[in-house]
Structures are given as C-alpha cells and as structure tokens.
Amino acid sequence: MIALSFLGAGNYEEVNYSYSDKKVSTSFFPYAVSQFVNPEKLFVIMTEKAEKTHAESLSNLCDFEPIKIPDGKTENEFWVIFDKITSVIKPNDEVVFDITHGFRSQPFIVIVLLLYLKALKNIRINNILYGAYEARDENNTAPVFELKTFMDLVEWSNAAREFIHNGNMGYFKLLLSEIQRNSYLNKLAKPAKQLRGAGDDLSKLTDAFATIRLEEIFQNVFSFNKRLFQVKEDLENNPQAKPFGTIINLISNQFKTISEAEKDIFSEKGFEAQKTILNWYIETSKFQKAITLAREYIISKYLVEMLRSNKYCLLEKGCRKEAEHELGQQMKLRQSGFNNKTRKGEYGELWGKITDMRNDINHAGMRKNPIPSSKLIERIKEIIITINDNF
DSSP states (O other): OEEEEEEOSSOOOOEEEEETTEEEEESOHHHHHHHHHOOSEEEEEEOHHHIIIIIHHHHTTOOOEEEEOOOOOSHHHHHHHHHHHHTTOOTTOEEEEEOTTOOTTHHHHHHHHHHHHHHHHOOEEEEEEEEOGGGOOTTSEEEEEEOHHHHHHHHHHHHHHIIIIIOOOHHHHHHHHHHHHHHHHTTOSSOOSSHHHHHHHHHHHHHHHHTTOHHHHHHHHHHHHHHHHHHHHHHHHOGGGTHHHHHHHHHHHHTHHHHHTTTOTTSHHHHHHHHHHHHHHHHTTOHHHHHHHHHHHHHHHHHHHTSOOOTTGGGOHHHHHHHHHHHHHHHHHHHHTSSTTSHHHHHHHHHHHHHHHHHHHHTTTOSSSOOOHHHHHHHHHHHHHHHHHHO
C-alpha cells in the first residue's frame, strides 16, 4: 500500500489529529498519515516553495519520497502534475490519499486522476483523508474525516448509468462486495451480511439478460426481491452503501412486472413480464436480443392463445415446431389475402416481419440486399410496439 499526501507552504500549527483509535500530535499531516496507515511508501506532493519551507522539517519526522510539481496556474501545468503523479502509481496498487494540505485545485486534480487510474491501472483507493484542523476542540484535538464515501458516489453514478443505459448490473457486484468486505475489515458493530449476495443476484441477472435465459431472469429477480429486507438493514448500518438505497428503487420499478409473475413465464402476468424484457432490450439497444426473444414470445403466445397448449407443451420441441409451421402457413395465407381479418392472420403477418428481421440480424446480413442497420432497428422497434399493443 502507498500513500499520497500534500505539503503546502503555509504556517502549520501543532494539533492532535484523531483517526480511528489513534492520535498523532504534529504540525504536518503527512507525518500523521504515515502513523495512521503505515504505508509501504509515502509520497508527498509539493511545490518548490513548499519544499524550501517545510521539506526538511518533515524529513526529520518520517521517510517520504517527494513529488515535485508546479503551482498549477495553467492548463499545461495541470498536465505536468497529472504525469508526475501517474508515474509513481503502479497497476493494482492500494492507495491512501490525503488532501489536508492540498492547495487550490490540487486535491481536485488528484481525485480525478485517481478515478482515472482506478479504471486504467485497476488501483484500489482505500481511503481519502482530511485532517480537519479548523474543527479542533478545546483540547486541541482535530478529527480526521474519511471522504472516500463521497468519491464513491462517482462510482455509484457510473454503475447507475450502466444499469439505465446498457442494462449492465455487474458493476453493483463489485461495489457491494467491497463494502461488505470493508465492513468486516473496519470492525463495524453490525457488518453487512447480504450486500455481496445482492450483488451476486444482480450479476447473475445481467448474465441471464445477456443470454436471454427467461427462467433465470425470473428466478434471479425473485431471489433479489427476497433478499431486499435484509439488504435494507445493511444499508442502515453501512453508510458507504446508502447510494444503493435509491438504486434499489430503480431496479424494483424496472422489474416490477417480472416480480408479479411469480416465476411463471407462461402465465398472463408472465407474458406481460416478457414484454417488460423486450422493452428493456430496446431501451438498452440490445436489438438482436429483442428480435430473438420476440420470435419465441410469439410462438409461446400462439400456442397458448390459438392452440390452447398447456405449460408442459410450451417447452417441448415438437409443440413449438408445430406452432412455427402453423405461423408460417398463416403468414402465407395473410400475404395472399385469404385471412385478412382473422386473429390467426394477425399472427401470420407479424410472424413474417419477425422472421425477416431475425434472419437478417442473426445471420449478420449475409444475404443479397441486407437491411441497413438504421432501418433494421426501426423495424424491430415497430415489431415490439405491435407486440405491446396487440399481443
């Protein structure tokens, strides 16, 4: 583990910094950091003026490696700071960051940099510390605030964006697992017990959506909902997980119809839940999955509505082949004008559209005159609207 700290050129007064169960009396917070977290290496970021003013005094207290930076008065100097700090952080490093003596925009630059390196180099940010000198009490004791929770909001924002725009819930697993792990490492009175499990449910749900596994989707939504009561207890006792409280509502609302179907994919509510999944694929631009599921949806709906098949037949290959054959026949009749006003004719017309779109997209357009992508997407959306309104 490494620590990054700042050293400014100001006049620092001695104070008793209190963090966790430790206290350190010092004028220089970088020294307090070295005592609080015992890093393998302490890097201290400083300007030339700060070096001349305080570096020697700090070196009498602890070992550190200086990172000399410009004042940050121009955009070019910001990039110099960026490069100098980036060069000392290695892939997979665990990092503690202290902003106490940071000047002007310096802390902001480094926080953004750490987020960048977290994605690029897979670093783990253990802590972001701030020694609150201005909040010292009558005994000259100043608290040390842990600010990582607020930076984690950026991560939660990214996770929420992935969920809303791309349908990916796997990011929640990483965040929730880390919070549960930290609740034990930090010896919380009531450590988290269900956050990791909730993350696993959502990760499995992402995989089920990615592979169009209807029964797995229904089962994982059920498992997640069953876990929610205990998850909410974890949220109350683990402040780091509070952003997940709002996201739970987003997830629950998104998959409400799936919950109501109670794991029966071919019931009336089950078909409504399948429509929710079709619409979710459209909303998250999963057009190939949407048309693939639309094809299977129409086969299942035709078996139930027109052939009165029972749920055991609905998964039998022979039953589904029979439905496909009938739908093909109805499509031909519809195209020839013999059954324009029948319900079976409506099925046949939609079947023709679905078959054409599905073949084009699933075979990578390997045909003469393939449909342009923009037109293909438009037609798939029209098919899903028709299913929503009429089937």
